[in-house]
Amino acid sequence: MAFPEAPPIRLILDAHTHCGYTVPYEDLAAEWKLGGIDGGVVFSPVEEIYDRYDPFFTDSQEYALKRRRVHEYLLKSASDTIFPYFFVWNDFPRIPDGFFGIKWHRHADEPVYAYGTPSCDRTIEEICEKRLPIVLEEEFQNTLSFIRKIDGRTIVIIPHLGHLNGGYFKLKKAGVFENQHVWVDTALAAEWEIGDFVSTYGSERIMFGSDYPFGTPSRERRKIDSLFSGTDLKAILGGNLLRLLGNKAENFCRA
Incomplete structure (x- = not known):
């Protein structure tokens, strides 16, 4: 999958934030303003998708309603600089129009995805057909299996440079980051992880993210500003995200 070169940056964009009824957009926007950030990716907080504290959770009408409401909320929040991602869960619905990417998330002590089921396979095929990038936060072995299943048909983004996918160096040792269809935020x-990734693989597949509200956008941006300059800084702070989104962000890719 070929991508054009990163355009001159006119926007600073955050590639990893949570937003919904429990984390209102107004609060996120205020934090972005403090950090001189123009917008970015938004996806639902976990608590509006499933019960993360019940490892045996399957589903309920309450959570089905929460998922529908928060995704409608995100679509209403979309603008020229706000890019909503759809958070996939085990109901595996069709991906509605208007979403720029996918959030696929669970931790080791949380309810599991129904991998291998026809509905899961159908959703993965739809995501790949639409070339929607996937922010994948999963256990180590599931991460490896998922990347193999995607097989380069769309971009997989490892958040936190893999901290919650088994760890940065464990993924590096496994050769995950050598895959040109694997990106990171x-x-x-840690600064040393960010620096090691760029020195090893270049700055074309790494994007600035804050993980708001768990991280502070202005503080996370200062970390990137302290590490890079020039074309590397421009790419990481916004150019790579715009390049990843392609036609969906074409208005901001013009010089």
Whole structure:
């Protein structure tokens, strides 16, 4: 999958934030303003998708309603600089129009995805057909299996440089980052991890992220500003995200 070169940056964009009824957009926007950030990716807080504290949780009408409401909320929040991502869960619905990417998320002590089921496979095929980038936060072995299943048909983004996918160096040792269809975001990652990634793989597949409200956008941006300059800084702070989104953000890719 080929991408054009990053355009001159006119926007600073955050590639990893949570937003919904429990984390209102107004609060996020205020934090972005403090950090001189123009917008970015928004996806639902976990608590509006499933019960993360019940490892045996399957589903309920309450959570089905929460998911529908928060995704409608995100679509209403969309603008020229706000890019909503759809948070996939085990109901595996069709992906509504208007979403720029996918959030696929669970931790080791949380309810599991129904991998291998026809509905899961159908959703993955739809995501790949639409070339929607996937922010994948999963256990280590599930991360490896998922990337193999995607097989380069769309971009997989490892958040936090892999901190919650088994760890940065464990993924690096496994060769995950050598895959040109695997990108990363910097949200809450250590400076040495960020620096090692760029020195090893370049700055074309790494994006600034804050993980708001768990991270502070202005503080996370200062971390990137302290590490890079010139074309690397421009790419990480916004150019790579615009390049990733392609036609959906074409108005901001013009010089």
